[in-house]
Amino acid sequence: MKRRVFSGARPTGRQHLGNYLGAIQNYVSLQDEYDCIYCIVDIHALTSLEDTGGLQRNIHEMMLDWLAVGLDPRKSILFVQSHVPEVTELHTLLSMVTPLSWLLRVPTFKEKIKLQPQNVNYGLVGYPVLMTADIVLYKAEVVPVGEDQIPHLELAREIARRFNSLFGDTFPEPEAKLTSFPLVLGLDGKEKMSKQLGNDIELALSDEETIARVMEAVTDPARRYRDDPGHPEICNIFRLQGYFNPFQLDNIADQCRSAKIGCVDCKMLLAQEINAALKPFRERRAVLAAKPRCVTDVLADGAQRARVIARKTIKEVKQKMGLI
Numbered sequence: 001m002k003r004r005v006f007s008g009a010r011p012t013g014r015q016h017l018g019n020y021l022g023a024i025q026n027y028v029s030l031q032d033e034y035d036c037i038y039c040i041v042d043i044h045a046l047t048s049l050e051d052t053g054g055l056q057r058n059i060h061e062m063m064l065d066w067l068a069v070g071l072d073p074r075k076s077i078l079f080v081q082s083h084v085p086e087v088t089e090l091h092t093l094l095s096m097v098t099p100l101s102w103l104l105r106v107p108t109f110k111e112k113i114k115l116q117p118q119n120v121n122y123g124l125v126g127y128p129v130l131m132t133a134d135i136v137l138y139k140a141e142v143v144p145v146g147e148d149q150i151p152h153l154e155l156a157r158e159i160a161r162r163f164n165s166l167f168g169d170t171f172p173e174p175e176a177k178l179t180s181f182p183l184v185l186g187l188d189g190k191e192k193m194s195k196q197l198g199n200d201i202e203l204a205l206s207d208e209e210t211i212a213r214v215m216e217a218v219t220d221p222a223r224r225y226r227d228d229p230g231h232p233e234i235c236n237i238f239r240l241q242g243y244f245n246p247f248q249l250d251n252i253a254d255q256c257r258s259a260k261i262g263c264v265d266c267k268m269l270l271a272q273e274i275n276a277a278l279k280p281f282r283e284r285r286a287v288l289a290a291k292p293r294c295v296t297d298v299l300a301d302g303a304q305r306a307r308v309i310a311r312k313t314i315k316e317v318k319q320k321m322g323l324i
C-alpha cells in the first residue's frame, strides 16, 4: 500500500514559473511513490476573495496547466474542494474540538488581519480547521510543505490528536514532507513571483509573449550602460538562468562581470531556454484545451473518487461523536 499524500492549492488561474518550480514539479514527481490527492481549494479562496466572478475560469485554467505539466488523473485524484461537500461537514465537526486560542495564535491569521482589515471574516480564523478537514477527510499521512508552512501542519496534527484522544483513534497525524521549494523571485527581482503583484511569467504564454515578459525584468541596477561590468549574484535573470540554463551559468557570470554580454542578450538567452523547456508543456496544453470536456470530466471523476473516501470518513466520525 502506498502512503497517501494530500496537497491543496488556491485557484489562481494560469500557473506561473514560480508555481511550476515551487510546487507543481514536486506534485508530479510524488505521483509514482505515493497515492496522491491534489485539490484546488476554492472554499479557502473565499476567505480573501471578494469578487468571485473569475473563480470558475481560474479553476479551469489551473487544472489545464496541472494536466499539461504531467499530473495524471489515472495516478492521482484531482478535484475541486467544494465538489466534495463532506469537507464542510467535517470542518464544522472539527471546529467543536478546536480551542479558539489555538486559532488566534496562528501567525498567518495576524498577518491577514493587517492585510485585509476591511474583511476579517469568520472563515479567516477557522482557516486552519478547514485545512485540517481537507487533509484528514482523506486520512492523508503525508503533506508536502515548505518550511514556512510547518506551523500550520503542526496545528492540523494537534487537532487530529485532540479528536483521537476524545473519540478514539480515527485520523493519522499527518506528517510534513519537507520540500525545499525554491523561492522564485518575480520580474521586479524583489518579491516572490506572484500573479497578484503582476511580476510573473505564465507557463502558457506564447514564445513571443515570454520574450516580451523577460525583457521587462529588472537586472543589476548598477549596470546602466552596456560596457558597465555586471554583478550576476544580485541579478534575478541570473538566478532564473540557474533553473533553465544551468550548464552555461559559469560562462554567463564571467561574461556579465567582464561586460562581454549585455542584459538584452542575456535575457534573450533565458527566454529562449524557457521557451524550449516549456515547448512540450505548451503543445500538450493546446491539445487538452481543444477538448471541451477534458477538465470537466477529470474534475467530475476526481470528485467522485474523493467522495467515496470522504463519505466513509464522515460516517466513522459521526458514529464516534455519537451523531449516528
Ligand code: SF4
Pocket: 219, 220, 223, 230, 231, 232, 235, 236, 237, 238, 252, 256, 257, 261, 262, 263, 264, 266, 267
Ligand atoms: S548580463 Fe545577465 S546576469 Fe548580468 S546583469 Fe545583465 S541580465 Fe543580469
